[in-house]
Amino acid sequence: MAPFRLAWFEIKRFRTPLQRLALAFVVLVPLLYGGLYLWSNWDPYGRLDQIPVAVVNEDxxxxxxxxQVDAGKLFxxxxxxDRIFxxxxxxxxxxxxxxxxxxxxxxxxxxxxxSRKLASGAEATPQRARMLITLDDANGYIVGKMAQTVQASLENKISAAAVSAYFQSVFDNLESLRAGIHQAADGAGQLRDGAATAEQGSATLASGIGDLKAGADELAPGAQQVSDGVSAIANVVVPAANTIADALPSFTQDAATAASAADSLAGAAAQTADTVAGGADSVQSRVTAVGQAHPELxxxxxxxxLVRVTGQAAGFANQVDASATALRTTTASVNAHAQQLAADAPRLQSEVRGAATQISQLDSGAKQVASGAAQLDDGLGTAATGATSLHDGVAKLSSGAASLASGLSDAETRIPVLSDDQKKTNAxxxxxxxxxxTENLHPAVTYGRGLTPFFFAIALVVFGITAFLILRPISARALASRAGDVTVAxxxxxxxAxxxxxxxxxxxxxLxxxxxxxxxxxxxxxxLxxxxxxxxxxIAxxxxxxxxGVASAVVLVLLLLQLTACAGTYPYETLPGFFRALHWxxxxxxxxxxxxxxxxxxxxxxxxxxxxVLAGFLLVALALTTLVVHREREWTIAKLKPDLSL
Structure with a gap:
């Protein structure tokens, strides 16, 4: 407990109010130093908007x-x-x-x-725009560091203006690209319409071809009916054949009469045979003419x-004609031929009747063939009309395709072709x-060089406190001498000094x-x-x-105030109002x-x-010191025994 008792005795030595005030001041020194310094620098970045900064927009x-792209105005x-500064x-x-x-x-x-360089972002070779921040460490080294600290925020604003200008130019280019694509869309519409027309034409053509097929389908049965038309010839041939067949028995019974009858019969037969031959030839000619008119048959x-049957019919008719002629030449021959004719009469009658039936069918079939050919002709006409429509549609299709190609070509020219290196560079x-x-008009280069003014000033002010702890401010002998006040001071x-x-x-x-x-x-x-x-x-x-002795405390407080108010680190604009008032x-x-x-x-x-200004402080301090020296030459009890002695 002895150390504490002895310490208390030291404290009790401070009995007078001034001594106790000095003790309280010592206790408050940490508060004064720490409190004042932290107060002045508590939130300098929160008062950046008090620091004046020049902005020059020459864009x-x-x-x-x-x-119009005006990136400078956007910035x-x-x-x-946002007023950062x-x-x-x-x-x-x-x-x-x-x-x-x-x-x-x-x-x-x-x-x-x-703006020009930012707008080049929409081109094949974009250029990087440049912005300059001009610092001057002669105005404060920390200011430059503060500017660098908020440079990220500045760059965000710069980038916002840059991106806005870039996309404005890109969107303007997209507008041109959109116009080209719109033109291509119009061409595609025309292509679509032309394709629709072509489709309708092809449908019409298909319909016409269908009609053509239908006509062809009707033509085949008609050809069959033409063969049945031979029956019309049989209507002429059959009566003659029947007459011949009925007359054959009487020819065999009476040869004389047969000769006369044969002569008459031969004449009638010849006439009839001529008629039949002419009809058969006529039928054969008509059939041939139909084939020439319609080669597809x-x-x-x-x-x-049908051609084969009509040919046979004509041949048979000619044989009959020849037989009738031969009959007239010789009765014997007629008789022989009559017997043969009697034997052949049923077959001949059947063939003649079959030919007549075929000729009748041929006549009816020829009519149907003609009707089918007409239908075929109509179908081909429809097909021709459809083909014409198809041609018009294809013309529109070609025009639309041309417009589409032109629009896409224009749009393509808006999209640059870049090499791999260009892509990397542009990206x-x-x-x-x-x-x-960033440029610095008067760079400090290093942190120590930038803060040299502040710490150099602290060193000289602190000297004023410590110097008079050793040196006497005024010599008592000098005060008692006859020397003048200025000399003593x-x-x-x-x-x-x-x-x-x-x-x-x-x-x-x-340094x-x-x-x-x-x-x-x-x-x-x-x-300086x-x-x-x-x-x-x-001043000290x-x-x-x-x-x-009290002066040491006053000078210390003055030091603390100067440290916090001189703006040795941060600009004085960031100081609280109290320190800004003391600054100057x-x-x-x-x-x-x-x-x-x-x-x-x-x-x-x-x-x-x-x-x-420093010279002024020096002269004023010396002048005031001279006045104090003049006053100090008056001795008092307080001077002989001061309450506080350091």
């Missing part, structure tokens, strides 16, 4: 297939919808001036050919049988249609030689470090001279800004302004 809209519209839509000159003067932290530029078996281009390039400040300047230059040398700081404006940086060291020690000397009234702000210019380059006008 020129293009016309693709009669439709600007996307930015207006505080967008300022300005021209190129204003943007360059603003980035140079830190009115804008960076610049986004849309080039003139942005000549191959018909019935017709061939890569369309997958990433926009190349977002400078005498107390110069040792700390000299040490701080030397320490700052050592830090600069180490440059061993870490490769390589400042753009080295001599200007050295001069000397000026800032003098100013910071003058002022508070130490004025407030004594604290000296570290100007030292950090000046170091950025000397380290990476930038607006030298800012460097001049920063140096003048």
């Amino acid at each position: 020129r809209a293009v016309t693709v297939n009669g439709q 600007v519209d996307e930015l207006r919808k 505080d967008w300022h839509f300005v021209d190129r000159a204003e943007a360059a001036r603003g980035v140079h003067d830190t009115d804008y932290y960076f610049q986004i530029s849309v080039p003139r050919d942005f 000549q191959a018909d078996p019935g017709y061939q049988e 890569a281009t369309l997958a990433s249609p926009v190349d977002v390039a 400078l005498a107390g400040w110069l040792p700390a 000299t040490c701080c300047v030397v320490g700052g230059l050592v830090l600069f040398l180490v 440059d030689v061993f870490l490769g700081l390589d400042p753009t404006l080295a001599w200007a940086m050295i001069g 470090v000397v000026l800032a060291a003098a100013a910071f020690t003058a 000397h002022l508070f130490r001279t004025w407030l004594g 009234v604290l000296p570290m702000t100007y030292f950090v800004d000046g170091l950025r210019v000397t380290t990476t380059g930038g607006n030298t006008a800012h460097l001049v302004r920063d140096a003048l």
